[in-house]
Amino acid sequence: MADQTFKNVINGELVDSASGETYDVIDPTTGEVYAQAARSGDEDIDRAYAAADAAFEGWGYATPQDRSNALLKIAQAIEERVEEINAVECKDTGKPVQLTMDEEMPYASDHFKFFAGAARLLEGKAAGEYMADHTSWVRREPIGVVGQVTPWNYPLLMMIWKIAPALAAGNTVVLKPSDTTPASSTLLAEICQEFLPPGVLNVVCGDRDTGRALVAHKTPQMVAITGSVRAGMQVAEAASHDLKRVHLELGGKAPVVVFDDADIASAAEGIAGAGLFNAGQDCTAATRVLVQAGIHDEFVAALAEAAQGMPTGLPDDEATYYGPLNNANQLAHVSGMVDRLPDHASIATGGARKFDRGYFYEPTVLSGLQQTDEQIQTEIFGPVMTVQKFDDEAQALAWANDVQYGLSSSVWTKDHARAMRMSRKLDFGAVWINTHIPFVSEMPHGGFKHSGYGKDLSGYGFEDYTRIKHVMSFIGE
């Protein structure tokens, strides 16, 4: 058994699970156990929710300024300890150390700073006399205790996407990180305790059963998850039993539509970068490329070449563009998708595991797939990009929208009017034009259809963690 144990954070303290049970945490670069984490059960979840409930009145009634100041201090603490946080995140996930420091860590503090500002800028309808002799106004209030479940692809950032708006709005939180990546979540929760009253932010580690119990518990008024479509449906169903609010950021299958006037070299480089970043384990990954017939063959070759220049490897290797897949099941899922390639399709590059241990998979480009193939319809969530050939705008649009998902998309063209037409008709919560994957704290992230509902980031995400109350007063003539 490994020495290190990731503990729960409940009511301001680091604690073992009530049962004392733990489970193994695996290093995905080796497939070997490197730590343990608390396996939380009903008693732990009861304790965490009781702490969050008790803390709610104080935190919910704290002034926006006080909440904002606490979040700013957390942002500063993250900046002061960023090397340590980055090292913990990379050990837990196998992400490349320098790239993660450059591409992910700056957002960790920036999101807190943004929501610290948002806490002081609640918006609502103007107070006024909407009925004679009566004044109405709107109070925007925190919802209460919120239960949150976060995924393994960006453990730190996805936790911050969830907790920063919730805390800024005055809610208290019980969060469960993915069972495979508890490290940075427990560290961040520990860091936050210096700046938050006890019970405001609680983290319980555990597996799917822990997550199910967290969602089904009677205390939270809202549950928010980032996860698979299946998990989202289970959460929505469980939450329906007592009408909790639900906030779901689920899967994606982003279409990347490349028209024949696009700059082939820069599009191929940008799309490979956005398809392979984080081993393609990103719900917005540039994974489903649609290329106009006139440049199709040239583009497949350019994309394959660009992908070969973005290798997988060990976290400390500076040449590494992305690390391993998160776990053995995910490796089997990704490999299976490629191994089951239909005869009409082919592999332009990659298509195999790399190294004889860990969960590494080569950068892979598949071409010749048809719209009904599982590789087109089902989320792969790995370093695999598919390419389909389309004839015209109408066909590109029809294929782009013909999936169950609706999270993100991109269009690559020099024709501004075409880009505008496409962005109107693409049925996705985000449309990038001549780029793919960047995000900012100020803009909303969230999908349509089976990608879920509710927004992360932005003022919209902040409002999702508030409720609206109408107050009307008789004022006389």
Ligand SMILES: NCCCC=O
């Ligand atoms: N690019 C950020 C995606 C968040 C979920 O996977």
